[in-house]
Amino acid sequence: MWLLKKDGNWHPIDASELVTANRVTPESFEGDLEHIASTGQVVIINFAGPNDGRGFSFAKRLKRYAPSLKLIASGKLTPDHARLCFQTGFDEVLLSDELVARQSASAWKSALENSVDRTYLEDKINSNLPSIWAERAQEINR
Amino acid sequence: MYVYDKHDQTFVEARSQEFRDQVKRRLAGELSEDEFKPMRLMNGLYLQLHAYMLRVAIPYGTLSSDQMRKLAYLAEKYDRGYGHFTTRQNIQYNWPKLVDVPDMLDELAKVQMHAIQTSGNCIRNVTSDPFAGVAGDEWIDPRPTAELLRQWSSLHPEFAYLPRKFKFAVTGAAEDRAALKFHDIGLKVKPGADSEPLFEIWVGGGQGRTPRIAVLFEDKVELVDLLPKLDSMLRVYNLHGRRDNKYKARIKILIAEYGLENYRSDVEEDLALQSLEPFAPAVAEYHRIAKDFERTDVPPRSVSSPKQEPQSPGLTAWIKQNVTSHKIAGYGVVSISLKPKGGIPGDATAEQMYALADLAERFSLSELRITHRQNIVLPYVPASDLAELYEELVVHGLAEDNVGLLSDIIACPGLDYCALATARSIPVAQTLSTRLRERESREDLSGLTLNISGCINACGHHHAASIGILGLNRAETENYQITLGGSSNDNASVGEILGPGFSQEEIPAAVDRILDFYQASKQPDENFNQVYQRLGKSAFKEAVYVAA
Ligand code: SF4
Numbered sequence: 104m105w106l107l108k109k110d111g112n113w114h115p116i117d118a119s120e121l122v123t124a125n126r127v128t129p130e131s132f133e134g135d136l137e138h139i140a141s142t143g144q145v146v147i148i149n150f151a152g153p154n155d156g157r158g159f160s161f162a163k164r165l166k167r168y169a170p171s172l173k174l175i176a177s178g179k180l181t182p183d184h185a186r187l188c189f190q191t192g193f194d195e196v197l198l199s200d201e202l203v204a205r206q207s208a209s210a211w212k213s214a215l216e217n218s219v220d221r222t223y224l225e226d227k228i229n230s231n232l233p234s235i236w237a238e239r240a241q242e243i244n245r
Numbered sequence: 246m247y248v249y250d251k252h253d254q255t256f257v258e259a260r261s262q263e264f265r266d267q268v269k270r271r272l273a274g275e276l277s278e279d280e281f282k283p284m285r286l287m288n289g290l291y292l293q294l295h296a297y298m299l300r301v302a303i304p305y306g307t308l309s310s311d312q313m314r315k316l317a318y319l320a321e322k323y324d325r326g327y328g329h330f331t332t333r334q335n336i337q338y339n340w341p342k343l344v345d346v347p348d349m350l351d352e353l354a355k356v357q358m359h360a361i362q363t364s365g366n367c368i369r370n371v372t373s374d375p376f377a378g379v380a381g382d383e384w385i386d387p388r389p390t391a392e393l394l395r396q397w398s399s400l401h402p403e404f405a406y407l408p409r410k411f412k413f414a415v416t417g418a419a420e421d422r423a424a425l426k427f428h429d430i431g432l433k434v435k436p437g438a439d440s441e442p443l444f445e446i447w448v449g450g451g452q453g454r455t456p457r458i459a460v461l462f463e464d465k466v467e468l469v470d471l472l473p474k475l476d477s478m479l480r481v482y483n484l485h486g487r488r489d490n491k492y493k494a495r496i497k498i499l500i501a502e503y504g505l506e507n508y509r510s511d512v513e514e515d516l517a518l519q520s521l522e523p524f525a526p527a528v529a530e531y532h533r534i535a536k537d538f539e540r541t542d543v544p545p546r547s548v549s550s551p552k553q554e555p556q557s558p559g560l561t562a563w564i565k566q567n568v569t570s571h572k573i574a575g576y577g578v579v580s581i582s583l584k585p586k587g588g589i590p591g592d593a594t595a596e597q598m599y600a601l602a603d604l605a606e607r608f609s610l611s612e613l614r615i616t617h618r619q620n621i622v623l624p625y626v627p628a629s630d631l632a633e634l635y636e637e638l639v640v641h642g643l644a645e646d647n648v649g650l651l652s653d654i655i656a657c658p659g660l661d662y663c664a665l666a667t668a669r670s671i672p673v674a675q676t677l678s679t680r681l682r683e684r685e686s687r688e689d690l691s692g693l694t695l696n697i698s699g700c701i702n703a704c705g706h707h708h709a710a711s712i713g714i715l716g717l718n719r720a721e722t723e724n725y726q727i728t729l730g731g732s733s734n735d736n737a738s739v740g741e742i743l744g745p746g747f748s749q750e751e752i753p754a755a756v757d758r759i760l761d762f763y764q765a766s767k768q769p770d771e772n773f774n775q776v777y778q779r780l781g782k783s784a785f786k787e788a789v790y791v792a793a
Contacts, residue, residue, distance in 0.1 A: 154283055154366065156406025160483040163403055167518045181280050183267070190402035210275060217266045219259045223396040224523045235252040236396070236526040243529060 105203055106175070107196040109189050110229050111212035121147065121197075124175065127161070140169035147197065150178035159191040166192030182206055182214030189215075190225045246307055246612060247392050247537045249357040257354045260361055260400070264288050265347035272344065287405065289335075289363030290346060293662050299338045299346060300363040301353060303615050305373035305391040305415070306334035308358075310602040310611040315356040317598030323349050328598065330583060330591040332655055332706055333412070334372050334615040335363055339662050367405050368398035368479070371413045374422045375616040378538060379624045381572045385434045385442055387417035389535035390471075393527065394432075397472055404479050408486035409494035411479070412451075424617055424733035426450045426459040427709055429496045430478065432471075442468050442531075448478065448508075449500035452703035456739040457497040460505060468531055472524045477515040481508060542610065546575025546627045560635050563646040568631065577628050579609070581621040581638060582645040582653060586682040587675050590656040591619030600641040608634045617706075618655055618694075620648060651690040651760075652681040655706055659699025659716060660723075666699035668716025668723035673697055673752055680753050688764060692772040694732075695756070709733035711773040712759060713740045714752065725752050729759070729785055730777040738774070744786050755789055762788035 107113040124145040139146060146165065150158045162174050176188045177197035188196050198211070221227035223235045233241070249257075264284075271281040285291075289300035301316070308316075316336055320328045323345050324338040331337055341349060353359055363370050371391040378386045394413055398404065404411070414423045417434040425431035427450045437443035444466040450459030466474060485503065487493045500508055556564075569578040581601070584590050593601070601621055605613045608630050609623035616622060621643075626634060638644035647653050654677060657663065659670030674697050684690060697714040698705035707713030713728035724746040731740030747755050762785060767776045777785065 153280065154406050155488060156366075156403070157484055157488075159403045159406070160480045163480065164484075164515065164518060167520060181276075183284055187402040187405055206275070210270070213266070217263050219256065219263050219400055222256075222400045222402070225402060234523065235256065236523070236530055239250075239252065239533070240526040240529060243533075 104200060105198040107185065107198055107211055109194075111185075111215045113198070113211065116197075121145070121175075136165055136168040139165065140172060144171070145173045145175065147175045147177050148193075150176060150180055150184075152179050153181055153184070156187075159187055162188075162192040182211040183218065185211055185215045186218040186220045186228065189228050190220070190222075246309060247304075247388070247534060253396075254354070254357065256399070257357070257359045257361070258351075260288075260359060261347065261350040261354050264350060268343060268347055283365060283406070286365035287362060287367055288350070289360035290343075291364060292664065293339065294660075294664050294666075295662070296340045297343055297346070298662065299341045299349060299360060300331070301336050301338070301358060301360050302363045302370040303334050303336060303358075304395050305371055305377065305388050306375050306615040306617075307373075307377070307388060308613050308615070309356075310606040310613070312356045312358055313598055313602035313605065313613055315352060315358065317595045317602065319349055319352060320595040320598060326596075327592055327594045329589075329658065330593065330615050330619050330621070332617050332619060332657075332704060333370060334375070334617060335370055336615075337658070339658070361399055364410075365405075366407045366409050366411075368394075368401065368407075368411045368413065371395055371398070371415060372423055372428075372617060373415045374418055375614040375622050376422055376569065376578055376624070377417065377614075378540070379571055379573070379576075379578050380418050380420075380422075381570055382419040383417055383572065384419070385417040385436050385440075386535070386538050387415040387432075387434050388538050389531055390417075390432060390434050390442065390444075391415045392534045393472070393531050394475075396530070397475070397527075404483060407479070407483050408488050409491060411482075411496070419735075421733070421735045421737075422616070424706065424709060424737075426735075426737040427452055427456075427706070427733055428459065430462075430475070431459050437465070437467070444468075444471055446474070446478075449497040449505075450737075451495050451497045452706060452708050453495065454492045454701045454703075455495075455498065456703070456708040457501065458737045458739065459497075460500065462505070462509065468528050472527050473516060473519050473521055474512070476524075477512045477519060480515055481511045485511070540610065540625075543573060543576070543625060546573075546629065548574045548628075556632070559639070559644070559646070560632055563635055563638075563644055564631060566646040566650065567648045568626075571625075575628055577626050577631060579623040579626045579631070579634065580616070580648040581623065581643050582648050583620050583643075584647055584653050584678060585642060585645045586652070587679045589671050590654050590674050590678075593621075597641055597643060600637070600643070604634060604637055618648075618653060620653070647682065647685065649691055650681075650685050651693045651695050651712075652678050652685055653694075654678055654681075655694070655696040655710070657697070657699050657705035659697075659705075663699060665702060666716070667701070667718040668699050668725065669749070670697045670699040670705055670714075670716055673714060673716070673725065673749060676753055677756060680757070684757075684760065690760070693763075696731075706733065707731070708739045709737065710740060711777075712756060717746060719746065723749055725749065727752075727755060727759075727789075729782065730774050732774055741782050743782065744790055758789045759785060 447459035614622035656674035696710035728740030
């Protein structure tokens with residue numbers, strides 16, 4: 104298994120390192136945030152499929168509720184999901200060996216580099232560049 | 246009109262670049278079609294029956310002459326010389342090659358256009374009133390709100406994989422010209438204190454297999470609260486909307502099954518957790534955007550011209566039918582029909598698009614609009630130029646005087662192009678248009694609408710028409726179901742199924758019988774839906790089936 108970081112770099116990880124993490128699946132999203140936040144410092148949120156975006160909204164809510172939690176995305180993701188993960192509050196993306204073998208090694212980093220990661224409301228990932236609206240507001244105030 | 250600043254421009258160029266990379270990976274086999282599909286859909290690229298189809302956004306239906314010229318150029322260079330304007334104010338090209346699409350997007354970016362989120366399970370192109378800014382009954386121009394929503398929703402990281410597509414419409418006038426209550430969320434903008442906008446939020450409308458009319462979620466929402474509220478509304482839908490059945494995945498089903506009150510309380514709970522910081526610039530943004538829509542370059546015109554030239558009967562009929570009064574004296578709002586007798590609704594050739602761009606430049610301050618009824622509008626035509634404009638439109642085959650008549654038919658592409666279709670829509674529309682134009686020369690068929698869809702997805706808005714036609718496949722044969730009494734105006738209603746379907750050949754005669762019965766039954770000043778409500782389905786059914 105591998106962990107992808109915001110800067111596009113990744114490193115191998117042994118499954119035993121994550122045994123204490125709280126694993127949450129879409130079905131358990133109904134569970135209350137307080138319970139999830141109190142069950143550990145690391146939460147792995149599983150994406151049931153590449154078209155199932157619940158994990159993004161769930162991460163956003165959970166991160167707001169408990170900002171100190173470390174959130175890891177896992178499941179059926181493609182490189183193009185990486186931007187969405189990092190902009191919705193995930194700290195890392197967990198990639199299975201199979202996923203890494205199927206996508207070319209550079210695909211995840213390249214998708215992150217090529218994605219439009221600065222939007223009207225979202226700051227650029229790994230950069231001091233603020234969102235478009237925030238920058239416009241700064242320009243008006245200048 | 247809204248003009249991109251450097252940030253908007255960089256954004257669309259970057260998105261085009263990103264898609265180029267995705268196409269490259271697909272062509273190199275690094276992405277499977279399954280993986281590529283949601284990416285291409287989010288950029289308006291479908292795989293249809295015969296080829297790819299690219300849907301280009303025309304946000305809130307407003308575009309400039311230069312933009313229309315670019316659309317013509319794309320039709321000429323990358324398609325087969327025409328484009329199809331849709332009920333959501335977009336344009337579709339039916340024959341592009343995958344390898345050419347990144348170049349098409351680059352061309353669009355040069356004129357501040359894109360195909361972002363014109364498809365896929367995300368927030369789609371925001372639609373609005375085609376008469377925005379020029380309608381006499383307008384309270385407040387809805388387009389600054391629509392543009393604010395465009396920016397908020399563009400590549401929103403949370404809402405790229407919703408349970409299903411999500412459609413917004415915004416209006417700001419007494420008359421609903423955007424089918425607001427048939428949208429997932431409809432916003433009605435009214436002026437509040439100090440002329441700041443106040444919003445009514447309607448939720449849960451939609452067509453498709455389970456047509457629903459939106460219900461009022463909240464009224465008098467202030468501008469500062471609008472986006473955080475919409476963000477929470479979408480988040481609750483994203484988390485709770487059904488994903489087990491695509492026909493039950495729209496927000497209308499969540500509202501119906503979960504209940505409006507439960508939904509509302511979940512939204513409130515989510516709002517309490519929201520960080521409002523990212524939304525802080527939204528009010529200033531709204532006002533910055535609104536300035537672009539204030540046209541200060543409209544020259545005053547004399548209300549009555551000193552000498553009136555005699556008008557040809559063609560011009561008189563065209564003015565009566567296709568020209569609407571303008572909020573500025575001395576101007577008219579001209580609707581140009583894309584429904585010629587026997588033609589394909591919403592189609593325009595590249596030559597016609599070039600002509601429209603030129604005519605807008607000459608007669609309408611270089612501005613055009615696309616309507617949800619698949620027509621074109623020139624919003625700023627001096628009354629004194631109407632005759633000259635008409636003559637030009639005649640030359641280009643664009644002077645059909647049937648806007649607002651029954652032959653102003655909405656039709657989706659149906660089985661001629663669409664991979665989801667169960668029947669053809671286009672030939673049905675063409676036959677009916679010919680027949681109805683003949684009837685219209687003898688009788689008044691205004692105030693009725695006829696819409697055709699090629700499958701239950703209802704892109705042709707058949708539920709919302711006085712006479713709706715839905716193409717189905719029964720035992721491998723095309724069969725057409727008729728619905729009556731639908732409407733998309735402020736008193737929106739869903740049409741009722743009249744009875745067993747008809748073959749394609751039987752449809753014209755069935756429509757004739759409906760019209761004969763309506764004409765014979767109507768009282769002075771009654772429109773079709775009023776007659777239908779007064780007499781009921783059984784009376785129409787008898788007239789249509791027993792008389793057959
Ligand atoms: S209604 Fe059906 S046939 Fe028509 S465009 Fe939509 S999906 Fe295709």
